[in-house]
Amino acid sequence: MKVKICGLTNLEDALLACNAGADALGFVFYPPSARYVEPAQAAEIIKRLPPFITKVALFVDPEPEWVNLVLSQVAIDCIQFHGNESDEFCQQFCKPFIKALRVESKEFLDHQMACFPNASALLLDAFVEGIPGGTGQCFDWQLIDPELKKRHRLIVAGGLTPDNIRQAVDITSPYAVDVSGGVEQSKGKKDQQLLERFIAQAKA
């Protein structure tokens, strides 16, 4: 089970996540988020990471210029789009991309998933009106049809914690899981024990 820890804002937390066994780290380049990190700060963090960790840059309906500026300063492996971006828009940066979809209903999910044939993976997250991500809310994991997993790599996100991650994995059998709030002391500050428990449970 691959695990992405999202919303890293400092080196200490990034190294804690790596040492706990994280496979990927997410850096939020969406200024309204409490987990926003400046590109220069993210670049300094990433320089100090061990090898073999996937670095993910996260955006919400960005201007292409902003994405290109971040990519020019930060050694990013993959981009994650959390807004209303199209498949064509996401492809223009010539990086593997993850498209986040907020799960409102099974019908909505089926339709949306078909719209991103070029995504490396689809991240399924909770739908909360007006909040693009990092909501701390779960969606109905039973909505994930096994047939969908034959067509897409699925990443399950939204409200995951050390206490519910095992159930989420058992129900959904995803390619990967992603968490932000469920392993934090406060927004943007991760908790070592929660990180270690979450990753151990996810990979058990």
Ligand SMILES: O=C(O)c1ccccc1NCC(=O)[C@H](O)[C@H](O)COP(=O)(O)O
């Ligand atoms: O984490 C944020 O603050 C955030 C803000 C705006 C768009 C996306 C954001 N996070 C993206 C993620 O991949 C989160 O890990 C995902 O939404 C799950 O968050 P949580 O429910 O807090 O685990």
